[in-house]
Amino acid sequence: MTLRLEREFDVIVIGAGAVGENVADRVVRGGLTAVLIEAELVGGECSYWACMPSKALLRPGTALHGAQTVPGALEAVTRTLDVAAVLKRRDYFTSNWQDDGQVKWVEDTGIDLIRGHGWITAPRQVEVAGLDGNSYALTARHAVVVATGSTPNQPPVEGLQDIEYWTTREATSAREVPERLAVLGGGVAGVELAQAYARLGAAVTLVARGALLGAFPEPAAELVAAGLRADGVDLRLHTGTRSVSENDDGSLTLVLDGGSGGGTGASAGAAAGASLTADKLLVTTGRHPALEGIGLDSVGISAPEGGPLRLTTDSTGLVHRAAENEVSGSPWLYAAGDAAGRAMLTHQGKYGARATGDAIAARAKGKLTGEPAPWTGFAQTAYDHAVPNVVFTDPELANVGRTKAQAGKDGFRASTVELPIQVSGSSLHAENYEGWAQLVIDEDRKVLLGATFAGPDVAELLHAATIAIVGEVPLDRLWHAVPSYPTISEVWLRLLEAYGL
Numbered sequence: 001m002t003l004r005l006e007r008e009f010d011v012i013v014i015g016a017g018a019v020g021e022n023v024a025d026r027v028v029r030g031g032l033t034a035v036l037i038e039a040e041l042v043g044g045e046c047s048y049w050a051c052m053p054s055k056a057l058l059r060p061g062t063a064l065h066g067a068q069t070v071p072g073a074l075e076a077v078t079r080t081l082d083v084a085a086v087l088k089r090r091d092y093f094t095s096n097w098q099d100d101g102q103v104k105w106v107e108d109t110g111i112d113l114i115r116g117h118g119w120i121t122a123p124r125q126v127e128v129a130g131l132d133g134n135s136y137a138l139t140a141r142h143a144v145v146v147a148t149g150s151t152p153n154q155p156p157v158e159g160l161q162d163i164e165y166w167t168t169r170e171a172t173s174a175r176e177v178p179e180r181l182a183v184l185g186g187g188v189a190g191v192e193l194a195q196a197y198a199r200l201g202a203a204v205t206l207v208a209r210g211a212l213l214g215a216f217p218e219p220a221a222e223l224v225a226a227g228l229r230a231d232g233v234d235l236r237l238h239t240g241t242r243s244v245s246e247n248d249d250g251s252l253t254l255v256l257d258g259g260s261g262g263g264t265g266a267s268a269g270a271a272a273g274a275s276l277t278a279d280k281l282l283v284t285t286g287r288h289p290a291l292e293g294i295g296l297d298s299v300g301i302s303a304p305e306g307g308p309l310r311l312t313t314d315s316t317g318l319v320h321r322a323a324e325n326e327v328s329g330s331p332w333l334y335a336a337g338d339a340a341g342r343a344m345l346t347h348q349g350k351y352g353a354r355a356t357g358d359a360i361a362a363r364a365k366g367k368l369t370g371e372p373a374p375w376t377g378f379a380q381t382a383y384d385h386a387v388p389n390v391v392f393t394d395p396e397l398a399n400v401g402r403t404k405a406q407a408g409k410d411g412f413r414a415s416t417v418e419l420p421i422q423v424s425g426s427s428l429h430a431e432n433y434e435g436w437a438q439l440v441i442d443e444d445r446k447v448l449l450g451a452t453f454a455g456p457d458v459a460e461l462l463h464a465a466t467i468a469i470v471g472e473v474p475l476d477r478l479w480h481a482v483p484s485y486p487t488i489s490e491v492w493l494r495l496l497e498a499y500g501l
């Protein structure tokens with residue numbers, strides 16, 4: 001029998017990904033009740049089809065290659081990757097796509113969970129079509145949080161809608177390695193998965209309409225491109241994809257628009273009019289916030305004429321323009337994580353979630369009115385200054401804060417200092433270590449605005465830069481932060497010397 005159940009909570013969170021979980025955790029810590037609504041697996045994309053499985057697929061190849069770059073260890077490497085063992089370890093990190101562990105955490109934390117699809121019907125009202133067959137009419141005493149994540153973009157390639165292709169979900173959960181894999185899109189997901197599959201034995205071709213990793217400084221992206229090429233990835237850059245069709249044997253043929261043909265490294269083009277045949281096609285052309293079908297129109301939020309449906313939020317995650325959401329009255333609608341459409345990264349989404357959860361609890365208790373001051377616990381100030389990004393390829397690319405171009409656009413008088421990474425630590429780390437580092441400096445305040453590192457195992461260097469940017473540490477004080485000898489961090493000293501200290 002189907003039941004209609006009416007229930008009331010302080011806070012309703014739609015979406016139990018990493019971000020929704022963190023919002024709910026913080027409001028419960030703040031003394032409120034919370035319910036998570038989840039249509040699929042508790043833990044969301046990151047745990048099952050994104051961060052965890054993709055990194056589990058990449059790490060064994062990086063470890064093996066790392067050993068191969070150190071004489072003494074190199075001689076001990078006698079085999080290639082054990083594909084079955086790699087996939088088994090990936091399955092372990094995704095808990096075999098079972099969410100019991102995360103559900104237990106939710107229960108132990110004192111958060112309620114309703115499995116089903118949720119949508120907003122009016123201010124503070126949420127309807128859920130429960131997976132148990134029941135329907136739920138929920139009322140939020142204080143807040144509703146949209147933490148519904150994001151959805152892959154489908155590029156306008158003729159024939160794509162008629163074939164079965166891989167999104168990152170299929171690529172991160174595959175049980176077999178295809179013989180030939182075509183990857184469409186030269187962003188973060190594309191390069192990571194291209195390298196993972198190349199190292200697992202697939203013949204990989206990556207087609208990108210622009211440069212590889214175009215959002216990052218070119219010398220850093222060039223190093224990643226060289227790493228992919230060394231693994232046999234065929235990079236077709238500055239190359240459009242006109243159409244795709246399925247052949248009688250089930251393989252797929254892509255007709256390419258042809259590239260510029262010019263350039264080297266991360267920006268080399270493909271021959272015009274080329275085609276390529278593969279067994280699987282992975283499409284990684286970006287993602288957009290998952291906001292369709294969640295009832296935003298019922299509270300006055302709809303897509304602008306001819307444009308996509310997007311939310312804008314204040315520094316606590318409060319959604320602008322939602323009915324009855326004005327800060328001076330009683331705000332109730334928030335968005336966090338990928339759904340909020342800022343940086344689509346787990347760590348950044350969770351940071352936002354902590355601030356949103358704390359702000360909701362503080363407002364409920366009358367401890368917060370209006371917008372909080374920057375850098376207080378309720379404000380997501382770091383989104384504007386220091387979003388850390390790591391591309392987990394081999395070599396790695398790690399970047400935080402502003403590039404020089406972004407700094408200029410934001411009105412800073414910025415300069416850069418950059419160097420190849422050639423320090424005692426790096427030469428001990430690997431034979432022929434190749435890396436690159438750049439600092440972006442605010443010339444008026446003499447503090448860091450951004451930093452980029454590329455090279456084997458540089459990801460762990462990034463947090464030092466994040467701390468320096470968030471702390472607005474003056475360069476002449478940074479001079480006293482002495483890097484240990486011999487580590488790759490010695491590049492910090494070299495960069496400051498090159499700047500003139």
Ligand SMILES: Cc1cc2nc3c(=O)[nH]c(=O)nc-3n(C[C@H](O)[C@H](O)[C@H](O)COP(=O)(O)OP(=O)(O)OC[C@H]3O[C@@H](n4cnc5c(N)ncnc54)[C@H](O)[C@@H]3O)c2cc1C
Binds near residue numbers: 014037116293337
């Ligand atoms: C291949 C890949 C690799 C990545 N690797 C990294 C990485 O290494 N590091 C990193 O920081 N980021 C990485 N990301 C990004 C990261 O996965 C996302 O930023 C993160 O998952 C966002 O978390 P979220 O909670 O906002 O959304 P999600 O994890 O997508 O969770 C949203 C949840 O809401 C549920 N939901 C949606 N609509 C409804 C509804 N109406 N009712 C009920 N439930 C609903 C969904 O089922 C889902 O479980 C990667 C992304 C991809 C695609």
Ligand SMILES: NC(=O)c1ccc[n+]([C@@H]2O[C@H](COP(=O)([O-])OP(=O)(O)OC[C@H]3O[C@@H](n4cnc5c(N)ncnc54)[C@H](O)[C@@H]3O)[C@@H](O)[C@H]2O)c1
Binds near residue numbers: 189
């Ligand atoms: N290590 C990590 O943190 C990590 C790893 C993977 C994904 N992610 C996140 O997941 C999100 C999605 O990753 P992604 O790589 O799909 O997005 P992305 O935005 O990084 O890259 C998308 C790429 O697709 C290209 N593209 C867009 N439209 C196209 C079209 N019509 N035809 C051809 N190419 C087109 C873009 O030029 C770009 O190179 C990103 O926000 C990223 O931050 C993070």
